[in-house]
Amino acid sequence: MNNSEFDDNDELKEHIASINFCDVNHDTDVSITDVELVYHVYKLDTFGAETDTMTDASTGEEFAAADVWALPAQEFHGLWESLVYDSKLKEDTVRFVETALEFADRGVDPHIIGCNRVVLLHGPPGTGKTSLCRALAQKLAVRLGDRFPRARLIEINAHGLFSKWFAESGKLVARLFERVTEIVADRRLLACVLVDEVESLAAARRAALAGLEPTDSIRAVNALLTQLDRLRRQPNALVLTTSNVTGAIDVAFVDRADLKRHVGTPSARAAYEILRGCCTELMVRGSVTPRERVFAINVLEGARFAESEGSRASLRLWAVAREAATAGVSGRALRRLPLLAVALHAPRGLALSLEQFVEALRAALLAHLADAAALAEDCAPIANGH
Numbered sequence: 001m002n003n004s005e006f007d008d009n010d011e012l013k014e015h016i017a018s019i020n021f022c023d024v025n026h027d028t029d030v031s032i033t034d035v036e037l038v039y040h041v042y043k044l045d046t047f048g049a050e051t052d053t054m055t056d057a058s059t060g061e062e063f064a065a066a067d068v069w070a071l072p073a074q075e076f077h078g079l080w081e082s083l084v085y086d087s088k089l090k091e092d093t094v095r096f097v098e099t100a101l102e103f104a105d106r107g108v109d110p111h112i113i114g115c116n117r118v119v120l121l122h123g124p125p126g127t128g129k130t131s132l133c134r135a136l137a138q139k140l141a142v143r144l145g146d147r148f149p150r151a152r153l154i155e156i157n158a159h160g161l162f163s164k165w166f167a168e169s170g171k172l173v174a175r176l177f178e179r180v181t182e183i184v185a186d187r188r189l190l191a192c193v194l195v196d197e198v199e200s201l202a203a204a205r206r207a208a209l210a211g212l213e214p215t216d217s218i219r220a221v222n223a224l225l226t227q228l229d230r231l232r233r234q235p236n237a238l239v240l241t242t243s244n245v246t247g248a249i250d251v252a253f254v255d256r257a258d259l260k261r262h263v264g265t266p267s268a269r270a271a272y273e274i275l276r277g278c279c280t281e282l283m284v285r286g287s288v289t290p291r292e293r294v295f296a297i298n299v300l301e302g303a304r305f306a307e308s309e310g311s312r313a314s315l316r317l318w319a320v321a322r323e324a325a326t327a328g329v330s331g332r333a334l335r336r337l338p339l340l341a342v343a344l345h346a347p348r349g350l351a352l353s354l355e356q357f358v359e360a361l362r363a364a365l366l367a368h369l370a371d372a373a374a375l376a377e378d379c380a381p382i383a384n385g386h
C-alpha cells in the first residue's frame with residue numbers, strides 16, 4: 001500500500017496512526033516478496049513519566065528519585081531509528097537482551113550459565129547511551145508484547161541518590177526499591193530498570209574512603225548493588241546502565257554486567273547519516289528548499305564518491321561529516337549544528353538552498369570546534385588544580 005492509498009482509506013486512518021518499517025538495514029536492496037514480515041500492533045502511551053519523589057528526612061528537601069514510564073511511550077517513538085552507529089551496537093544489544101530474557105523464560109539455571117541481564121554502556125558524553133537504553137526498552141516492549149503485555153521503564157536517578165544525601169541514601173535506596181519490587185512482582189510485565197551515570201556509585205565509595213560519611217555512603221552503594229542483585233532473580237527484569245567515565249565505574253558493578261559496550265563518537269559514516277537525516281527533516285518542513293536528494297552513504301560509496309551535478313551537495317556534506325568525525329564531535333553536538341547553522345551562519349531573508357545549508361553547517365561546525373577549544377583552555381587551569 002502506498003501513502004495515498006493509506007490517506008484515502010478512512011477506516012484505516014481512524015484506527016492506525018502510522019505504519020513503520022524497521023530493522024531493514026541491509027547492504028543491498030531487498031525485495032518485499034523475499035522476506036517474511038513480522039507485524040507488531042501497539043498503542044503508544046501518552047501519559048508521560050510518573051515521577052517518584054522522595055524527601056530527605058534530615059533536610060526536608062524533595063528530589064526526583066525515579067521516573068516510571070509505561071511503554072511503549074509516545075516520547076520514545078522513533079528514538080531507535082534516530083540513533084545511528086557505524087557498528088552493530090543496536091542489533092547486538094537487542095539480540096543480547098532478547099536471548100537473555102528467553103533463557104530466563106526457559107528457566108536456564110544461572111549457576112550454570114552466567115546471566116544477570118545487566119547491560120553497561122560506557123563512553124564519552126552525548127553519544128546516545130541514555131537514548132539507546134530508552135529506545136531499547138521501547139523496542140523490547142513492542143517486540144515482546146505477546147509475552148509481556150505490559151512494560152515499564154524505571155529510570156533511577158543515581159546521581160541524585162548519591163550526590164548530596166549520603167546520610168540518608170541507604171534508606172532512600174531501600175524505599176525506592178520497594179516500589180520497583182511492586183512493579184516487578186507482575187510477571188506479565190517487562191521491567192527495564194535504567195541506572196544512568198553509575199560512576200556516581202564509585203564516587204560515593206571514594207567519598208567514603210576520603211572520610212566523608214564513611215559508613216553511610218558505603219551502605220548506600222551496597223544497598224543499591226544488593227537490590228540490583230535481587231532484581232536479577234526476577235525473570236522479567238532487565239537492568240540497563242550507562243557511564244561517562246569508564247575507569248571510574250565501581251568494580252563490583254562492572255563485574256555484574258553481562259554485556260559491556262563502549263559507545264564512541266560517531267564515525268564519518270554515522271555522522272554523515274545523522275546530518276543527512278537533519279537535511280531531509282529541514283527539507284520536509286520547508287526550512288530548506290527546494291527538496292533535493294541527499295544520497296545515502298552506501299550509494300555514495302557505491303559510486304566511489306564520484307562528483308556529478310546531483311551529488312555535489314551530498315559530497316560537501318560528506319566532507320563536513322569527515323571533519324566532524326576527525327574532531328570527535330558527539331552525536332548530541334552534531335544534532336545541534338543545524339539549528340546553529342540556520343540561526344547564525346546562513347544568509348538571512350532568502351529561501352535556503354541545500355547547498356547553502358550545507359555550507360552553513362560547515363561554518364557552524366568550525367565555530368563549534370573553536371568554542372570547544374576555547375572552553376578546554378579555560379577549563380585547563382581548573383583541571384590542573386589552579
Ligand SMILES: Nc1ncnc2c1ncn2[C@@H]1O[C@H](COP(=O)(O)OP(=O)(O)OP(=O)(O)O)[C@@H](O)[C@H]1O
Pocket residue numbers: 082083084085124125126127128129130131132242243244266270274330331332333335
Ligand atoms: N550516534 C548517534 N546517533 C544519533 N543521535 C545521537 C547519537 N549520539 C547522540 N545522539 C543524540 O544526542 C542526544 C544526547 O544523547 P544521550 O543523552 O542519550 O547521550 P548520553 O551518551 O547518554 O549523554 P550523557 O552521558 O551526557 O547523558 C540525543 O538527542 C541523541 O539523539
